[in-house]
Amino acid sequence: MSYTLDSNILINMERLYPRDIFPSLWTSIEGLVSQGEACICEAVLRELERGDDDLHIWAKNLHGFLCATHQDEVLTVAAITQAHPGWVSGTQNDADPWVIAHGLQEQRVVVTEETLKGPNTPDRKQKIPNVALEHGVPTMKFFGFVKAQGWSF
Template sequence: MNLPLDPDQVVYGFNTSSLIKASAVLYPMDNFPSLWDEIEELIRNGRLKMSEPVFDEVMWGAVLRDWCSEKGLKPFLLSKVDDSVENAFQTIQSKYPELMNVKRGTSLADPWVISLAMRYPKGVVVTEEQPTGDLVNPRIPDVCKDLSVECVNIAGFVSRENWVF
C-alpha cells in the first residue's frame, strides 16, 4: 500500500539521520521498545514511508537493518516513486543543486525525502539536520521551509503524534 486510506492522515518521510540517531543515540530500541512499537505501527499503517534511495541508506546500519528484516517492514516502508515524486525530485534537484553535494557530506537521498513527503497532502519530513538559513548551500530543513513542507526532528515527530512514554 502506497497511500494511506484517509487523505487527512499525516504521512512521514524520514531522513536517514533521524532513524539512525534515534536508534543509536536518542531512543535505543532496547531502552525504548514502546516507541519502536509505535513506529512499527505507523509503518504498517502506511504513515511512515521511504523511497528506495533512503531505504538503502537506512539499511547500512545493522540495528535498523535487522529490525526491518525481523519485522518484515520493507514492503510497508517503501513507497513507489511515481510521476509526482519524480517531478518533485527533478524540481528540487534543479532549484537546490547543492542539497546533493557529496563534497559537503550531504546525502544523495536528501531530495527523495522531501519529494516523497510532497506526494502526500499532509506529508511531513523528519530529519535531525539543522537549517543553515542559506538556500545556496541548503540542508533539508531549508528546502522544506522554502517549499512550504512541514519539517520536524524526531522529538517533534513524537510530540506531533502525541506519544507519551
C-alpha cells in the same frame, strides 16, 4: 497527519534509543506504520543499506513502511537539483531531495533532525527544512513528532 522519515531519524533511534532499552518507542513507530501514517522512501532505505545491518533489515521487512518512487518524485528531484546544483555531491545529501519529493507527493510531514538555515545559505550547506519550505512541505524534528503523537516513554 502522516509522516515520512529521514534516514537520520532512524539512525538516531538505533544509536540513542536502541530497541532493547526503548522497546515501546519501536513498537509505537511500528503501530503508526501499520496505520499507514509513517513511511520511508527508497532513497532512505538505500542510505540505511550503507550502515547498520539490523536497522536496514528492520526497515526493509516492516510491512508498509517502504514506498516505491512515484514518477512525479523524479520530476521534483530534478527541479530541486536544478535550483540547488551544489547541494548533492556524491553520497553527501543524496537522499535529501527524494525525502522532500516524497513528502510532497504523499502530502506528508518530513521528520528530520536537520535544522533550518538562514537566508543565503550556500547550496552545499542547504538543509532539508529550507528546501522543503520552497516546496511547501512541512518538516518536524524527532521530539516534535513524538509529542505530536502524544507519546511518552
